[in-house]
Amino acid sequence: MTLSVKFDRLLDLMSSNSIKIDENFPERDAPVTLAAGATAGSQAFPSPQGSQRNDTALGAPGRKGPVKAPRWLKQLAVQLSAITVLIGIWWAVAAAEIWPPLLLPSPADVFHQLFVITGTHDGIRGYSGYFLQEHLWHSMSRLLQGAAWAVLLGVPIGILLAVVTPLRWIFGPAIDFLRNLPPLAYFSLLVIWFGIDETPKVALLFLAAFPPIVIATASAVRNVPVDRINAVRMLGANRFQTIVHVTVPSILPEVMTGIRVAIGIAFTTVVAAETINGIPGIGGMVSDAQRYNATDVVVLGIIVIGLCGLAIDGLIRLADRLLVPWRGH
Amino acid sequence: MSTASPTATGGAGSQPGSGAPGSRPHGPVAGRISLAEIVHRYGADDPVIDGLALNIEPGEFVCLVGPSGCGKTTLLKLVAGFEFPEGGQVVVDGSRVSRPAGDRAVVFQQPNLFPWLSVRGNVELGPKLSGVSKEDRRMVSDHLLEMVGLADAADKKPWELSGGMQQRCAIARALATDPSIVLMDEPFGALDAITRERLQDELLEIWRQSRATVVFVTHGVEEALYLGTRVVVMGDRPGRILLDLPIGSYGAETGGEVRRSVRDSAAFLDLKRQVRDTIAGARKELS
Numbered sequence: 001m002t003l004s005v006k007f008d009r010l011l012d013l014m015s016s017n018s019i020k021i022d023e024n025f026p027e028r029d030a031p032v033t034l035a036a037g038a039t040a041g042s043q044a045f046p047s048p049q050g051s052q053r054n055d056t057a058l059g060a061p062g063r064k065g066p067v068k069a070p071r072w073l074k075q076l077a078v079q080l081s082a083i084t085v086l087i088g089i090w091w092a093v094a095a096a097e098i099w100p101p102l103l104l105p106s107p108a109d110v111f112h113q114l115f116v117i118t119g120t121h122d123g124i125r126g127y128s129g130y131f132l133q134e135h136l137w138h139s140m141s142r143l144l145q146g147a148a149w150a151v152l153l154g155v156p157i158g159i160l161l162a163v164v165t166p167l168r169w170i171f172g173p174a175i176d177f178l179r180n181l182p183p184l185a186y187f188s189l190l191v192i193w194f195g196i197d198e199t200p201k202v203a204l205l206f207l208a209a210f211p212p213i214v215i216a217t218a219s220a221v222r223n224v225p226v227d228r229i230n231a232v233r234m235l236g237a238n239r240f241q242t243i244v245h246v247t248v249p250s251i252l253p254e255v256m257t258g259i260r261v262a263i264g265i266a267f268t269t270v271v272a273a274e275t276i277n278g279i280p281g282i283g284g285m286v287s288d289a290q291r292y293n294a295t296d297v298v299v300l301g302i303i304v305i306g307l308c309g310l311a312i313d314g315l316i317r318l319a320d321r322l323l324v325p326w327r328g329h
Numbered sequence: 330m331s332t333a334s335p336t337a338t339g340g341a342g343s344q345p346g347s348g349a350p351g352s353r354p355h356g357p358v359a360g361r362i363s364l365a366e367i368v369h370r371y372g373a374d375d376p377v378i379d380g381l382a383l384n385i386e387p388g389e390f391v392c393l394v395g396p397s398g399c400g401k402t403t404l405l406k407l408v409a410g411f412e413f414p415e416g417g418q419v420v421v422d423g424s425r426v427s428r429p430a431g432d433r434a435v436v437f438q439q440p441n442l443f444p445w446l447s448v449r450g451n452v453e454l455g456p457k458l459s460g461v462s463k464e465d466r467r468m469v470s471d472h473l474l475e476m477v478g479l480a481d482a483a484d485k486k487p488w489e490l491s492g493g494m495q496q497r498c499a500i501a502r503a504l505a506t507d508p509s510i511v512l513m514d515e516p517f518g519a520l521d522a523i524t525r526e527r528l529q530d531e532l533l534e535i536w537r538q539s540r541a542t543v544v545f546v547t548h549g550v551e552e553a554l555y556l557g558t559r560v561v562v563m564g565d566r567p568g569r570i571l572l573d574l575p576i577g578s579y580g581a582e583t584g585g586e587v588r589r590s591v592r593d594s595a596a597f598l599d600l601k602r603q604v605r606d607t608i609a610g611a612r613k614e615l616s
Contacts, residue, residue, distance in 0.1 A: 225441075227437050227439065227441050228441055228443070230409070230411050230429065230435065230437075231435070231437065231441045231443075232443075232454070232458075233410075233411070233428075233429040234409055234410075234411075234429045234430075234431070234433065234434060234435045234503075235431055235434075235454055235455035235458055235502070235505075235506055236429075236430055236431035236455060236458050236459050236506060237458050241458050245443075245454065245458070246443065249443070249445040252445075325486070326444035326445055326486065326488060329444050329487075329488035
């Protein structure tokens with residue numbers, strides 16, 4: 001019994017990392033909408049035990065036994081222990097020196113690099129003259145610029161393609177073509193056109209993030225229910241008012257999902273964008289460290305990039321909750 | 330509907346919506362619908378409606394009944410201006426319908442509220458689009474929300490309401506542009522029986538106050554007879570009028586307790602049989 005409860009929690013945890021925004025998590029608002037949450041949960045993940053037993057595990061009144069720790073706390077505890085165990089294994093394997101530190105640096109080495117790169121030691125400033133946070137900031141600023149352009153251009157173009165059919169015929173396939181290209185394939189061309197400074201990097205991130213946003217927007221516009229459009233037209237709205245007051249808010253949930261996907265793609269492209277003249281930049285730091293066999297810096301870079309990705313995704317999900325509280329309704 | 334008329338509301342707000350669409354004077358004059366020789370089809374199929382003619386006087390409560398697929402909803406869409414007939418004319422108050430407008434409000438089967446707006450925001454959107462000032466909008470929504478019993482839920486979001494409350498909100502939203510015609514497409518179809526009966530009575534009360542023309546599509550014969558001052562029975566393949574029954578006002582004019590007993594009266598049951606027989610007869614002819 002307990003095991004299956006924990007398994008449910010694991011499933012919840014996994015689904016929280018998926019594209020689907022998790023508004024129907026039982027534990028978030030357990031006491032208020034317990035019934036709704038429980039049904040949603042049991043529909044998504046049918047468990048042979050049924051959902052009634054889960055209700056009591058969620059802290060419903062009338063359960064027996066002492067007051068237990070809140071669920072999120074347990075989840076955090078399990079997650080932290082898992083990470084600790086993982087680092088412990090890493091530590092043990094590195095200490096056994098099965099492979100030389102050049103291949104597998106120990107956690108201590110990596111942690112030491114964190115200390116080294118974030119400050120000035122023996123007159124050496126960070127890595128390649130920049131602190132870790134500066135590398136990170138430059139990458140994030142590129143990402144932000146590329147993504148901002150993609151949103152600013154992608155959303156209006158998506159609306160336009162959805163509304164004007166001939167434009168969709170012409171540019172639809174072109175955007176599909178672009179979407180299916182690996183960003184590295186056109187990066188060389190961007191370098192030839194724009195040189196090796198900031199422009200090709202931002203352009204690359206823009207081109208990677210642009211298609212998902214256009215496609216999500218266009219599909220969202222076409223999915224707005226006819227009756228919803230009619231509901232505002234019968235109130236006397238003209239074409240422009242209809243777009244502003246109904247189309248734009250209606251597409252927001254799908255557009256937000258598109259932006260989340262797009263920024264995910266752009267983020268995975270950052271490192272590639274910084275392989276050429278990428279310092280300062282976290283990707284530039286990693287590829288430079290690889291050239292000089294500074295494996296501990298490479299591993300540190302990977303961890304920082306990964307954590308940063310999670311943080312960005314979390315921020316977008318938070319923005320989604322604030323901007324689209326009606327998602328799913 | 331004269332949502333802002335003080336006489337209709339027992340003095341809720343002295344002059345709400347002056348200069349608003351709420352102040353447009355229309356007595357029994359506005360709200361006339363004439364449909365002449367309507368032919369309408371979807372794609373290359375047989376026409377859904379063929380040669381239909383119907384005249385509706387201002388202030389009537391017309392219920393359209395008939396089997397599904399007989400073109401009731403299509404007829405409503407033509408009057409609303411969501412669709413245009415292939416042949417014939419839809420004329421409202423002397424001018425041909427060319428687009429949807431605030432004088433012809435629609436209440437859909439689903440509430441179709443805008444989830445990003447509060448209940449009040451939904452009601453105020455119509456007046457807002459036509460440039461009504463904030464204070465006047467507020468007065469209109471206060472009055473209408475009071476009327477449909479949602480005054481306490483004004484700041485809630487639509488999805489926090491029950492189905493019946495959502496449909497009340499949709500009715501208030503439709504009335505906010507002060508329409509002379511209200512088109513209702515099975516508005517209570519998705520509600521439970523008890524909520525439906527309560528909303529039927531509330532709708533009659535609202536209609537009695539405003540005297541707008543109501544065209545009410547339903548497939549419930551009883552509902553049609555209870556609500557309408559006139560029941561139009563439609564047949565299908567193609568959509569046409571089988572029976573046009575002016576019944577005066579069984580439920581509509583009378584108030585309170587009387588209405589409830591109406592459903593069980595002998596005359597009511599007679600009418601019900603007449604309508605049922607008409608529909609059944611048309612069915613037999615087709616097969």
